[in-house]
Amino acid sequence: METQTHDWHRSPAIGYLIALLAGGLTTLATAPFSLWWLSPVAIGLLYVGIHALTPVQAAIKGWLYGIGLFGSGASWVYVSIHDYGYTGVPLALFLTVLFVMSIALFFAVTFWLYRWLTGPRWAALSFAGAWVLGEVLRTYLFTGFPWLLAGTPQIDSPLAPWAPVGGVYLLSLITALTGTLGVELLHRRWLAALPLAALWLIPMGLPAQWTTASETPTRVSLLQGNLPQLMKWTEEGQQDAITTYTNLTRQQSDDIDLVVWPETALPMLEADARPILERVEDNLPPQAALLTGILQRNSEGRFFNGIVGVGNTEGEYRKEHLVPFGEYLPLESVLRGAVAFFDLPTSFTTAGAPNQPPIKAAGLDIGSAICYEIVYADLVAKRARHTDILLTVSNDTWFGASIGPLQHLQMARLRALENGRYVIRATSNGVTAIANPQGRITARAPQFKMASLTDDIHAMEGYTPFTRTGSWPSWVLATVLVLPGLKRIRSQG
Incomplete structure (x- = not known):
């Protein structure tokens, strides 16, 4: 033997x-x-x-x-x-x-x-x-x-x-x-x-529990449009996105403090989306804020994957850690045009600056992570050091009905536990969810359906050892x- x-x-x-x-x-x-x-x-x-x-x-x-x-x-x-x-x-x-x-x-x-x-x-x-x-x-x-x-x-x-x-x-x-x-x-x-x-x-x-919850809850609503990815950047897809997200927002109750749309919810540049967002702002409750993922272009012609807001909000965020091929193209002079996959609509994005200040919305300081960024533990911990909650917006439509979105959600849950903060996660077609500071899901929308996920969260004070040290x-x-x-x-x- x-x-x-x-x-x-x-x-x-x-x-x-x-x-x-x-x-x-x-x-x-x-x-x-x-x-x-x-x-x-x-x-x-x-x-x-x-x-x-x-x-x-x-x-x-x-x-x-x-x-x-x-x-x-x-x-x-x-x-x-x-x-x-x-x-x-x-x-x-x-x-x-x-x-x-x-x-x-x-x-x-x-x-x-x-x-x-x-x-x-x-x-x-x-x-x-x-x-x-x-x-x-x-x-x-x-x-x-x-x-x-x-x-x-x-x-x-x-x-x-x-x-x-x-x-x-x-x-x-x-x-x-x-x-x-x-x-x-x-x-x-x-x-x-x-x-x-x-x-x-x-x-x-x-x-x-290493952190302490504030006494006053914040009521949030995460909107999931479930729009087809292949139609998204067409003229029809843009109109569908406008109709879907404005209608979902209009249906929110008057006690909502924060509404979140997912990554590139409106498939257009921020400059084109601004009039739409301003019309939505007119229908928000006085205390409420709306945050949405959006594609931005600055005065130098550079594109950014960002988060902007209207209503009771201040500041913006531009994605710092980009996805190769999806958001920028390595060896661009060689690969651009070689295969259709290398010419995706957002494969020309510029990285945002490090150490961006948090977005302030609905009385909260919010640490942001767009899509893939949530899997980087130290990047998220850096954001958590100066914020009350963590927000991630994503377009997991790219993963289809695979196990990818569920793995993505699991990593977002771990970021919540590591930092003792709520993670609110708004996605295009799932998995839209809220994880509490123990990493447990408190609310979750069904995948592949249009949904509005509403729940209470709390600003968290204090730091976990991991948040302090990374x-x-x-x-x-x-x-x-x-x-x-x-x-x-x-x-x-």
Whole structure:
């Protein structure tokens, strides 16, 4: 029996197959499946036998895990490319496969470096630390893709109270340690039980709420037009958007304080939308504000993806972190015109300035994140330091009926928990929702239907530890855990 286990550890072919399987298991850990316990299981499967591999074999194992993960969990990009990017099936499939295989290289690099730099001593710690550093690399290199991080599903697990302490990367670190220490326990290394028990028991003693709610509620209404994306930028689509959102707004009760339209709710430039917004403003209750996502153009001819308001509001926001290909085109001189997908209506957007002041609306200081920005934990934490609530507007129509919008919502929920603030989320066709400071959904509109979602929220005072520091303490901790396993340090000792 021991010989069979020994051989299984050292079979690269079986390890490669298990890596693909582990990628799929990680997707099942995330929304909408939310089998959060599969995330540490997947990492444990990758950890088994890693030191029996050469660095190249470890890189292949990591790459195949990434293919399994993104092939199952992020292949919704096909919907954007084919259904809404005017690209034929063969080319859309090719671009999707290219995307999956390219993003998976982050795991290949992480595993190669880990195996090249470390040995088996203290491996349970060093592998977990390397895992998180790999996630950090994926978050920021080449504009970043912090989607499907190992810690995200833990918002629904007993580990969730760690989120306000150290954010998603601390959750990833604890998830990875659960996987590696669990493997050590299966090998009857009983000492691993102590840190493992601590990681799971400490959350029971952490504060349930780090921030304080104001006594006076704010009544908000999030409008979801559910308009067809392919018609959106046509003359007919523009008129439908005007009619839909003005009528939905007119139907709001007189006690509404804040109305929110989603990202580019009106498919036109702000200059063209202003007369419409001013007519809507005339029908708002005196205390109310309206915020909407809108495409802007400045005096220099640059375009911005922004949020503007009318009524009881002051200021605006311009999206700071843009989506490659969707909002700007890398290597534009080469790619522009080559494929229809590279000529999307908003693929010429300019990034907004960093450190923009918060929008003030309905008596609230509001931290804004447009669409993809909500997945960047530290960007959102920076906004939360100066605001009462968090707002995200999005157009998840690009994802179709895939699991993408549900994953997006899960990450928005985690931002609420990390910062102890309400996150109000207005989308074009779902998932429009409100998450409370514990990351729980308090109100949610049905997907793919026209809807008006109304509920009370509260301005939140105070800061979580994560809001104050951001992710850097978790990054430092991950680095510290890697150090004992480094071959050079061990040989000198």
